[in-house]
Amino acid sequence: MSQKSQNQRPDEQPEEPKADDVADSSGTRAAEPAPAQDEAADEVAPADAATVPTGTDGPVEGPGTADGAPGDRDPAGRDALDRALTDDMNFRTPDEIRSGDATQYPAHEASAAPEDDRPSAEAPPEPDAARDREPETAASLTADRLLDARDRAPVAGWRRWLYRATLGRVNVGDSDAVRLRRLRENSIKTPLTGGTRYVTVLSRKGGVGKTTATTLLGMALAEVREDRVAALDANPDRGTLSDRSPGQTRYTARQLVQNRYLVDSFAKISQYASRQGSRLHVLASDTDPHVAEAFDDADYRAVTDLMGKFYSIVLTDSGTGMVHSVMQGSLEKSDVVVLVSGASVDEARLASETLSWLEAHGRQDLARNAIVVINQSAGLARGVNVDEIEAHFSSRVDSVVRLPYDAHLAEGSEVSLDRLRPATREAVMELASLVVDELRGTR
Structure with missing residues (x-):
């Protein structure tokens, strides 16, 4: 129109x-x-x-x-x-x-993909999983990871006998227990970054094996790790850490405090520690009965500040109880707490009260990440259900280790890892692996 x-x-x-x-x-x-x-x-x-x-x-x-x-x-x-x-x-x-x-x-091309699913030039690239992983250290390149199990001769047992009898033609590999042992050792070897780490071993009751646990843990760490590990006897009174460790002690922690301004190298500080027969450096407490002044909090802080310049891990064998002066400094510096409990009713109850004490005094982090050691090295009383003790502590902490009875530890003399029963040595290595895992997660 x-x-x-x-x-x-x-x-x-x-x-x-x-x-x-x-x-x-x-x-x-x-x-x-x-x-x-x-x-x-x-x-x-x-x-x-x-x-x-x-x-x-x-x-x-x-x-x-x-x-x-x-x-x-x-x-x-x-x-x-x-x-x-x-x-x-x-x-x-x-x-x-x-x-x-x-x-x-064509209409089907325009509506083939929803608007949100269409690729955009401004969309960020997909993350690379290999780049997001934490960088590995040289210690992670272990033989168990890189080599075929059939290329290595079994360590012991009938597997090794069969390997030798067939001139290497039949190799069934190591047992699961051997592989687990290697994994624990590799975990213990893991390097730690961020400065010196402090581990406090404590208990509220004497005679439960606190010093024995400190010695075993220190020896296991020093034997496997490549850095320097030291143990300090911080008992305000007469401690027995040096008695359980091999070697003769000429100096004490108090003497190191007095001469701390003269110690400026590892060679000098190592003169104050005993390490004969073990790579663990042990700094003993006073053994002179005429000494009237106790090892106090100021002495502890001075010694640990000096040891922090030369050692990667410092273990503290604290005194019995929780209210003495050294305990305040040791808990302030502590990254991980190892709580030792005996295998009896009163010892287990006091160890559980120690966790409650930490929670009541603002150290919920130490209580939550504590590692409990149930020490049966002195023997097991008749009728005590250790499974129930372990179940109780498992409800409060993540890691519980049983230290079985061992005649060598019951002697009360110098400790040697080579003389331990296989089950006891496995428990000690498990404890060391758990401690290193906790130290890696603290910083």
Whole structure:
């Protein structure tokens, strides 16, 4: 319909066309205007026909038209036009239909992937799992990790006998116990970063094996690790740590305090410690009965500050009880607490009260991460259920170790790891591995 017909009101009669308006360049007259009923049909044409995208200013010409007349006047042409428009819309996106863009894209390509799943140029790259891992040390490159078990001869037992009897042709490898032992040793060897670590071994009752546990733990760490490990007897009274460790002691912790300003090298501080027969350096307490002044908190802090310059791990064999002056300094410096309990009713109850004491005095971290040692080295009283003792402490801490009875430890003399029963040695190595694991997690 022309612009003029659109602006004409329905009650007005159409004007007669002038000759100048309908004449073409050849002088012939144009076709007579369509009857009134045709114009009325144009007036009520469907709204979608007026909104068909064309990309041009004029109407779309489709099949079934003649002499440039709109195709919607011809039913056959209108059907063909509708099919063409329908096909065109199926190959266009909604934005292209509204904008009249002639570029056609298949509809299934536009909706193949949801908007959120489409790749974006600004999306961060996927993290590399190898880069996110903590860097490993040289100690992690163990033979158990890199070598095939069949390439190594078994350590002992019938597996080793079979290996030798067949001239190495049959190798069933080591047992699970041997592999577990190697894993524990590798865990103990793990280097520690962040300065000297302090481990406090304590108990509220004497005679439960606190000094024995300190000696065994120190020897196990010193035997396996490559750095320096020391044990300090911080008992305010007469301690027995030097009696359980091999070697002769010429100096004490008090003498080291007096001469601390003269000690400026490892060679000098090692003169104050005994280490004969073991790599563990032991700093003894006073043995002179005439000494009236006890080893106090100030002495402990001075000694440990000096030892922290030359040792990687310092064990403290604290005195009995929790209220003496040395205990305050040792707990402030402690990274891990090893709580020793005997295998009797009163000893187990006092050890559990020690955890409660730590919690009540603001050291919930030490109580939560404490390692409890149930010492059976002095023997097991008749009728005591050690399983129930272990279950009780397992409800309060994460790690509980049983130290079984051993005739060598029951002697009360110098301790040697080589003389321990296999089960006792395994328990000691497990304790050392747990301590190192806790030290790795403290900083």
